[in-house]
Amino acid sequence: MALAIRAAYPEDRELILPLLTKLNPDVAWGPLFSRYWNVAEDWIGYVAEADGRAVGFLGVIFSRRVIDGKELKFCNTTSWIVDEEFRMCSLALLGAVMRLRDYQIINLSASEAVCQIVSKLGFKKLDSALCICPAVPSAKGFIRGMSIKIIQEAGNVRGHLNQDDRRKCDDHISTSCQHILLMDGTCYCYLVGSRIIKFGMPFFRIHYISNVDILARTIGWIRLRLCFMAGAIALVFDERFLKEYKIQLSLRHELPWQRLYKGDAISPDELDNLYSEYTVLRI
Amino acid sequence: MTEQMVIEKVSEVFEIPIGDIFIDSTPQTLKNWDSLRHMKLMIVLEMEIGKEIPAEQIIEMLSVRKIIEVVTALSA
Numbered sequence: 001m002a003l004a005i006r007a008a009y010p011e012d013r014e015l016i017l018p019l020l021t022k023l024n025p026d027v028a029w030g031p032l033f034s035r036y037w038n039v040a041e042d043w044i045g046y047v048a049e050a051d052g053r054a055v056g057f058l059g060v061i062f063s064r065r066v067i068d069g070k071e072l073k074f075c076n077t078t079s080w081i082v083d084e085e086f087r088m089c090s091l092a093l094l095g096a097v098m099r100l101r102d103y104q105i106i107n108l109s110a111s112e113a114v115c116q117i118v119s120k121l122g123f124k125k126l127d128s129a130l131c132i133c134p135a136v137p138s139a140k141g142f143i144r145g146m147s148i149k150i151i152q153e154a155g156n157v158r159g160h161l162n163q164d165d166r167r168k169c170d171d172h173i174s175t176s177c178q179h180i181l182l183m184d185g186t187c188y189c190y191l192v193g194s195r196i197i198k199f200g201m202p203f204f205r206i207h208y209i210s211n212v213d214i215l216a217r218t219i220g221w222i223r224l225r226l227c228f229m230a231g232a233i234a235l236v237f238d239e240r241f242l243k244e245y246k247i248q249l250s251l252r253h254e255l256p257w258q259r260l261y262k263g264d265a266i267s268p269d270e271l272d273n274l275y276s277e278y279t280v281l282r283i
Numbered sequence: 284m285t286e287q288m289v290i291e292k293v294s295e296v297f298e299i300p301i302g303d304i305f306i307d308s309t310p311q312t313l314k315n316w317d318s319l320r321h322m323k324l325m326i327v328l329e330m331e332i333g334k335e336i337p338a339e340q341i342i343e344m345l346s347v348r349k350i351i352e353v354v355t356a357l358s359a
Contacts, residue, residue: 003311087317088310094318095342113319120322121338 003050005092007043008057010034016047016054023081031280032079037063037171046096048082048089056082058093063171063275066164072265075103078277080114094118104263108276115258126259126268131242131250132203133235135227138220138248145221148214149183152229157181157190165190165210168274175279177207178230182214182222189214192274193237195230196282204230206237207273216245240268284332284358289351292331296324308347324350332358 008016013033020029033044041062048056059079064071077097082090097105098121108126110118115125151157157179158169169179172192182189190210196203204226209215215222223235238259239252261271277283286306293308294301297315310316325341328350334357336344344350 088313090318091310091321091342091345095345098338098342117318117322120325121341 003048003055003086003089005046005048005056005089005096007096008045008047008059009043012044012047012054015049016045016057019054019057019081019083020079023079027281027283029079029281031175032059032061032277034280036061036174036280037275039064045079046093048086048093050086055086056089056093058097059277060097061276061280065275066167067266067270070265072263073103074106074275075100076106076108076276078107078109094121104261104266106271106276107260108273108278110258110260112257115260118260118262121262123260123262124268126261126271127238127240128255128258129239130236130253130255131239131247132253133219133223133237133247133250135224135233135235136249137224140220140248141216141218141222142220145218145225147184148218148222150222150225150229151181151183152179154179160188161190168192168208172274172279176282177279178204180226180229182218184214184218187211187214191215191226192279193230193235194279194282195232196236202230202232203234203236204232205278206235206241207276207278209237209241209272212241212243212245216242216247219247238273241272243269284328284354286351286355288331289328289354290347292327293324293347293350296320296327304347306348306351309345328354334358 010033017029039062045057045059047054061076063074065074154169154173158166160181161169177192177194180191191206192208193204193206196205226235290301290304293304297320299313299315325336329336332354340353344353
């Protein structure tokens with residue numbers, strides 16, 4: 001039996017979809033087979049193929065991001081799955097990613113087993129907890145929050161953004177993300193998020209917070225407004241986005257997986273969840 | 284670290300009889316050679332030689348021959 005590892009392209013969708021459906025039948029995997037953000041890389045992952053059947057897949061989402069004024073190449077890895085009888089090709093799939101040179105590599109949903117494997121390859125932990133902020137008012141930031149002006153829709157939001165945020169906005173217009181701007185006088189906090197369904201309930205998952213100071217200082221009221229606007233019962237975002245802030249009446253949820261990164265040019269506080277499976281898939 | 288010692292470690296970690304391991308064995312020819320066991324083998328070898336195996340070499344050590352080459356070079 002011939003086993004081949006090669007780059008996967010959008011045209012391989014029908015070959016790979018059955019494997020991904022096995023990984024999680026509830027996810028609409030289709031968007032993973034599109035190219036995003038006009039990057040030079042035209043492949044969407046690596047596939048292990050045996051007798052015309054996909055037996056392993058490791059998805060990648062490439063992007064270019066400006067960090068500290070410097071444009072960096074990012075590779076977000078996602079959906080690493082290998083059929084039990086072809087476990088031996090998992091290393092070859094990972095090797096294909098590890099051979100990419102000059103990329104910052106991110107994995108936002110690494111299982112315990114994946115963590116054990118990639119930590120030996122120099123990946124570092126980002127975080128593994130979510131902050132769940134239910135749609136109830138809280139005292140801290142309630143009054144100040146009422147003075148915040150909220151702007152919705154990417155087209156309206158875009159004109160208020162600085163160059164870096166405008167690029168993020170433009171890059172995510174083609175996704176199903178929602179774009180929200182909190183205006184605090186002349187300062188703003190730009191949010192990118194998605195309405196997701198978990199445990200049969202709607203949540204508003206925030207992938208990016210441009211200015212956590214504004215959000216934290218006004219959260220007492222804003223949490224209600226955002227949940228109402230999104231039709232969600234709670235806001236959800238990664239704990240690391242909060243920096244040193246604590247949110248009243250919020251819950252901490254430890255995830256069963258880790259967020260990891262490998263790259264010398266980035267630090268955890270510079271990493272949000274844009275340009276990842278979170279903004280491409282509704283998960 | 285000798286070639287025989289490396290093969291013994293491969294046998295131990297992959298839980299495969301020494302007689303089934305050949306210099307040209309690869310993940311495709313040795314059952315049990317998956318990514319988790321590969322990393323475990325790397326840790327065991329690092330402890331033996333007292334040196335860290337660079338990440339870029341870890342992903343290239345996909346044959347017993349290559350493992351022996353890298354380990355021999357590092358332990359020299």
